[in-house]
Amino acid sequence: MPDVNIHSLKSLAIFKTLLEAGSASQAARTLGITQSGVSRSLAQLEENLGIQLFLREKNRLVATPEAHELxxxxxxxxxNIEELRHSVLALKEFGTSRLRIAAIPGLAFGFVPRLIGTLLEQNRGFSISFDMMSSHDVLREVESGHADIGFVTLPVSSRLVRIEEWLTTHARCLLPRGHALAEKDEVTIEDLRDQYLVISNQPNVGADPLLHLAASHSISIAGKTESNIGAIAALVASGVGISVMNPITATDQLVGRSDVVMRPFAPTISFSFGMVYREDWKNVRALDSIRQTGNELLKTYPD
Amino acid sequence: MPDVNIHSLKSLAIFKTLLEAGSASQAARTLGITQSGVSRSLAQLEENLGIQLFLREKNRLVATPEAHELxxxxxxxxxNIEELRHSVLALKEFGTSRLRIAAIPGLAFGFVPRLIGTLLEQNRGFSISFDMMSSHDVLREVESGHADIGFVTLPVSSRLVRIEEWLTTHARCLLPRGHALAEKDEVTIEDLRDQYLVISNQPNVGADPLLHLAASHSISIAGKTESNIGAIAALVASGVGISVMNPITATDQLVGRSDVVMRPFAPTISFSFGMVYREDWKNVRALDSIRQTGNELLKTYPD
DNA sequence: CGGATTCGATGACTTTTACTCATGCCTGAC
DNA sequence: GTCAGGCATGAGTAAAAGTCATCGAATCCG
Structure with a gap:
C-alpha cells in the first residue's frame, strides 16, 4: 500500500469544486477545464489517498461521508494557504510579513493602535504583535531583537539602536469641566497651589517634571494621586485632581469624553517621542511606510 | 505583474531544503535530484512569487531576509499539511477523522478520558472533542447530531438513537481508611444507620437509589451531603461521610488515593452504562475500534 | 602560478504530469 | 424511441519538471 502523499494542491481544489458543484460537468465549467480532466483528477486523488470519495451511482457521482470530512x-x-499568500504579498511590499512593536504607555492607548490599524488597512498580510512597557524596557526589547520597532520617550541613548525623533511637544493641563481653572485660557504653575494633582506612575517620583517645576517655584500642592497613565482622564473627570501631561496622550484619553477639558500650561514642559529600531533591522520599505503613516497621524493631534 | 499563485508544494519543499542545506548542490543530494533541478526550481519560485530569495554572490547562493521569513x-x-495527512490516514482507518464524545460525570473523570487516550494512541490523526453532561443531555446531544458518541446511564429510550449496553455492575461502599466499617468484608444497608452519607447531585433527590433502599428498610441516617460526583472521594477522605457508588466511578476516583477504601455493598444496587449513537451515524470501523478499546478498558476495573 | 575541485546557471533534451478531443455507454425525461 | 446530459476511457497533446552536458567563476592546495 503506497503512503498517503499530498503533493498536488490543484487536485484538492478540483475535488473541492466538485463537491460544491454536485457534478463533474458543472465543476469543469466552473474551473474552465474539461469534464474528463475533472474525472481523471478525481480518480487519481482517490488512488493517491486510498479512499473512495465518490460512489458511481446511476451515471452520477455521489459523495461519500469520507468526502464530506475531507x-x-x-x-x-x-x-492556511491564503494566509501564506498574504504573507508573501506583504513580503513583496514591505520586505517583511511580521512586525513586533513595543510602545510606552503614553502612546499605547491611542496613537500606536491607530498607527497599527492604518498599517493593517494598507496591507492585510502583515502580522503585527504589540506590547506596552516603560521607555527603558522598550529600548531593551529592541536592542535584544525581541521587538522590531519601539516608540519611546526621548532622550534615550544606545549604540545598537537607531533613534529617530518624531515629535517634541508641550504639556497641557487636564481639568474637570466646570472647575474654576477651566475658565482660564492658560493654566500656570502658580494656579496649581493647593490643588490636588493626578500624576502618572514613575519608577521614581522624584523624576516627575511637574513636581520638579512646582518645587522650583516653591508651590505646595494639596496632595497627589499616582495612576497608570491610561486611567488619568477618568480620575480627573471624577474630581480626584487635575493633571498635566503631553497632548498626544491627553488627546487619546479624551476621545469621546466631554467631562474633561484641556488647557495650555505655562511655563513650558517639553516632551519628546521617537521611534527606535536596530541598525541591522533597517527594512527600508517597512520603515518608510511606518514613518509616512505616523506623520499623517501626528497631524491629527493639536500642536 | 502576475498575481502570487501558490500551486507547487514541491517547489516550496525544495526551497526549504535549500535554505537548510546552505547550497543547491547539497540540497540536490539531500532530495535525490540534480543540482540543476534545484537551480531551476528556485528561479521559477522567485519568478512566481516576485521576490528575490537568494543573492548570487561569488558563485554561491546567499539567502535574503525575505527568504528567512518565507x-x-x-x-x-x-x-498544516501534515495534519491533513493524519486526518486522511484516520479517514482511511476509521471512516472519520473527527469524533465528538459526550459522557455522564460518573464516567468522565477516568473511564472515558482513558478510552480517548487509547484511541489517540492508536491513531494520532483523530481529532476528538469531549464534553461532560447528565445522561439525559447526552442522549439529547446525540439525537440532535451535536455529538457522535454518548456514554449514558441505562436505561434510556430513544427512537433516533442506537443503544448498546456495555456494563451492568453493582454498587460499592467508599469509606475513609480507619473507619469502623472499613474492617468489614461487606457493608450492608443496616450498617448505614446513623451514618453520614455523601451522595451525588441528582435533579431530584427522591431518585437516589441508596436513600430509596434505606427508606424501604426503615434505616434512618444521620445526615447527607450532596456533591458533584468528581468530589465525592475527597469528601469521604475528609471524613464528611461515607458513600455508595458504582465501582467504575469509584475506581477512577481512588486512583492514587490511599486514604479511602472500597468495600462490597449489600443488598445489591445495580448500575448499567451504555454507549449511544445515531442510527444514521453508524460508522462501522470507528465503532468497532471504540468497542474493542472500551471492552479492554472495562477489564481493568473490578467486577 | 597552475591544476583540481566545487559551485551555480543554462542550452538542449527527456520524462512525467496534467490535460484535451473524441467516443461509448448509461440514465432519465418526454 | 429520441434526445440531452452524465461519467469513464483511449489516444493524443501540452505543459511542467526534471536530466545531461557544459561553461564560467571561485576557492583551495601544492
Missing amino acids: YEEILRLMG | YEEILRLMG
Missing part, C-alpha cells in the same frame, strides 16, 4: 479539512488547508 | 511561513504550512 472537504472540511481541505477548507482549513486552503485558509 | 521559510518560517513554509514550516507552518507544512505542519
Whole structure:
C-alpha cells in the first residue's frame, strides 16, 4: 500500500469544486477545464489517498461521508494557504510579513493602535504583535531583537539602536469641566497651589517634571494621586485632581469624553517621542511606510 | 505583474531544503535530484512569487531576509499539511477523522478520558472533542447530531438513537481508611444507620437509589451531603461521610488515593452504562475500534 | 602560478504530469 | 424511441519538471 502523499494542491481544489458543484460537468465549467480532466483528477486523488470519495451511482457521482470530512479539512488547508499568500504579498511590499512593536504607555492607548490599524488597512498580510512597557524596557526589547520597532520617550541613548525623533511637544493641563481653572485660557504653575494633582506612575517620583517645576517655584500642592497613565482622564473627570501631561496622550484619553477639558500650561514642559529600531533591522520599505503613516497621524493631534 | 499563485508544494519543499542545506548542490543530494533541478526550481519560485530569495554572490547562493521569513511561513504550512495527512490516514482507518464524545460525570473523570487516550494512541490523526453532561443531555446531544458518541446511564429510550449496553455492575461502599466499617468484608444497608452519607447531585433527590433502599428498610441516617460526583472521594477522605457508588466511578476516583477504601455493598444496587449513537451515524470501523478499546478498558476495573 | 575541485546557471533534451478531443455507454425525461 | 446530459476511457497533446552536458567563476592546495 503506497503512503498517503499530498503533493498536488490543484487536485484538492478540483475535488473541492466538485463537491460544491454536485457534478463533474458543472465543476469543469466552473474551473474552465474539461469534464474528463475533472474525472481523471478525481480518480487519481482517490488512488493517491486510498479512499473512495465518490460512489458511481446511476451515471452520477455521489459523495461519500469520507468526502464530506475531507472537504472540511481541505477548507482549513486552503485558509492556511491564503494566509501564506498574504504573507508573501506583504513580503513583496514591505520586505517583511511580521512586525513586533513595543510602545510606552503614553502612546499605547491611542496613537500606536491607530498607527497599527492604518498599517493593517494598507496591507492585510502583515502580522503585527504589540506590547506596552516603560521607555527603558522598550529600548531593551529592541536592542535584544525581541521587538522590531519601539516608540519611546526621548532622550534615550544606545549604540545598537537607531533613534529617530518624531515629535517634541508641550504639556497641557487636564481639568474637570466646570472647575474654576477651566475658565482660564492658560493654566500656570502658580494656579496649581493647593490643588490636588493626578500624576502618572514613575519608577521614581522624584523624576516627575511637574513636581520638579512646582518645587522650583516653591508651590505646595494639596496632595497627589499616582495612576497608570491610561486611567488619568477618568480620575480627573471624577474630581480626584487635575493633571498635566503631553497632548498626544491627553488627546487619546479624551476621545469621546466631554467631562474633561484641556488647557495650555505655562511655563513650558517639553516632551519628546521617537521611534527606535536596530541598525541591522533597517527594512527600508517597512520603515518608510511606518514613518509616512505616523506623520499623517501626528497631524491629527493639536500642536 | 502576475498575481502570487501558490500551486507547487514541491517547489516550496525544495526551497526549504535549500535554505537548510546552505547550497543547491547539497540540497540536490539531500532530495535525490540534480543540482540543476534545484537551480531551476528556485528561479521559477522567485519568478512566481516576485521576490528575490537568494543573492548570487561569488558563485554561491546567499539567502535574503525575505527568504528567512518565507521559510518560517513554509514550516507552518507544512505542519498544516501534515495534519491533513493524519486526518486522511484516520479517514482511511476509521471512516472519520473527527469524533465528538459526550459522557455522564460518573464516567468522565477516568473511564472515558482513558478510552480517548487509547484511541489517540492508536491513531494520532483523530481529532476528538469531549464534553461532560447528565445522561439525559447526552442522549439529547446525540439525537440532535451535536455529538457522535454518548456514554449514558441505562436505561434510556430513544427512537433516533442506537443503544448498546456495555456494563451492568453493582454498587460499592467508599469509606475513609480507619473507619469502623472499613474492617468489614461487606457493608450492608443496616450498617448505614446513623451514618453520614455523601451522595451525588441528582435533579431530584427522591431518585437516589441508596436513600430509596434505606427508606424501604426503615434505616434512618444521620445526615447527607450532596456533591458533584468528581468530589465525592475527597469528601469521604475528609471524613464528611461515607458513600455508595458504582465501582467504575469509584475506581477512577481512588486512583492514587490511599486514604479511602472500597468495600462490597449489600443488598445489591445495580448500575448499567451504555454507549449511544445515531442510527444514521453508524460508522462501522470507528465503532468497532471504540468497542474493542472500551471492552479492554472495562477489564481493568473490578467486577 | 597552475591544476583540481566545487559551485551555480543554462542550452538542449527527456520524462512525467496534467490535460484535451473524441467516443461509448448509461440514465432519465418526454 | 429520441434526445440531452452524465461519467469513464483511449489516444493524443501540452505543459511542467526534471536530466545531461557544459561553461564560467571561485576557492583551495601544492
